[in-house]
Amino acid sequence: MKKSKRIHELEPEYEKALRSKNIEWVDIGVKGLDSFIPGLPKGDAILVRGEPGTGKTIMCLQFMYKGIENGETVVYITTEETPQTIMRTGAELWEDFPQLVEQKRFVIINLSIDASYASEYSLINKGEAMAIILKVLETLPDVSRIVVDSLSALERRLADQSEFREVFMKLLLETKKRGATTILTAEGIPPRPDITEYLVDHLIYLDYQKHDVIWTRVFVLRKSRSVPLKPQILKLNIETEGLSVEEIPISLKPVWFASKL
Numbered sequence: 357m358k359k360s361k362r363i364h365e366l367e368p369e370y371e372k373a374l375r376s377k378n379i380e381w382v383d384i385g386v387k388g389l390d391s392f393i394p395g396l397p398k399g400d401a402i403l404v405r406g407e408p409g410t411g412k413t414i415m416c417l418q419f420m421y422k423g424i425e426n427g428e429t430v431v432y433i434t435t436e437e438t439p440q441t442i443m444r445t446g447a448e449l450w451e452d453f454p455q456l457v458e459q460k461r462f463v464i465i466n467l468s469i470d471a472s473y474a475s476e477y478s479l480i481n482k483g484e485a486m487a488i489i490l491k492v493l494e495t496l497p498d499v500s501r502i503v504v505d506s507l508s509a510l511e512r513r514l515a516d517q518s519e520f521r522e523v524f525m526k527l528l529l530e531t532k533k534r535g536a537t538t539i540l541t542a543e544g545i546p547p548r549p550d551i552t553e554y555l556v557d558h559l560i561y562l563d564y565q566k567h568d569v570i571w572t573r574v575f576v577l578r579k580s581r582s583v584p585l586k587p588q589i590l591k592l593n594i595e596t597e598g599l600s601v602e603e604i605p606i607s608l609k610p611v612w613f614a615s616k617l
């Protein structure tokens with residue numbers, strides 16, 4: 357069986373064209389992904405969708421950690437997990453994670469259910485939510501990586517759909533204005549794309565599927581402005597060191613995806 361193409365192995369001309377596009381590529385921190393794509397363009401917005409437990413939060417943390425390793429300024433907006441659980445997951449992945457938070461190199465904006473400014477029913481006001489985010493961003497003019505984990509939890513905590521749309525678009529605008537590469541997460545893979553999927557530059561699905569008796573995690577670059585990924589579907593692994601991707605073994609070809617993709 358022919359091996360799947362890796363851009364640097366089989367399409368040197370194509371890869372050369374891609375790499376010379378005058379784009380500043382960002383390593384988003386998923387191990388092994390650089391064998392398939394040169395990175396994602398700096399300043400772009402990436403939506404990561406998947407059911408609970410598919411690895412979205414770990415991917416966001418790796419994206420942040422990679423930035424810190426490069427000496428970048430990063431901000432993590434959490435609307436779902438509390439800062440305590442993020443601390444716990446981060447500390448499981450990297451020994452120095454608690455220090456990074458303490459030193460404010462890993463900045464967390466807490467819009468989660470335990471945020472002190474939430475109403476007694478844990479709802480938040482759109483203006484207040486944006487004001488809190490902008491207040492922090494104004495203190496970090498050189499921010500280059502932003503995470504919003506998750507849009508779904510944010511949507512649930514705002515009064516209605518139209519408030520959510522406004523906050524989502526404002527967030528996109530503010531991150532673009534700053535040239536910060538941004539990962540936003542959302543729950544599930546919807547039967548029809550919504551506004552979030554149309555407005556972002558790249559769309560990644562994380563999934564966990566059963567095929568016969570084998571469960572397989574997969575990483576799918578579903579949509580990408582300027583970075584065609586070949587193959588589009590990769591095998592995803594979650595281990596103590598975090599997420600990594602590799603070519604999907606032919607025996608596990610995800611026929612079950614036909615209806616979704």
Ligand SMILES: Nc1ncnc2c1ncn2[C@@H]1O[C@H](COP(=O)(O)OP(=O)(O)O)[C@@H](O)[C@H]1O
Nearest residue numbers: 406407408409410411412413414415594595596
């Ligand atoms: N060391 C590990 N080895 C294998 N799987 C792990 C490990 N750590 C976490 N996981 C898996 O990662 C999942 C959590 O991923 P998470 O990023 O929180 O998901 P999401 O944010 O999509 O809900 C857990 O459900 C668990 O199955």
Ligand SMILES: [Mg+2]
Nearest residue numbers: 412413436505
């Ligand atoms: Mg999560």
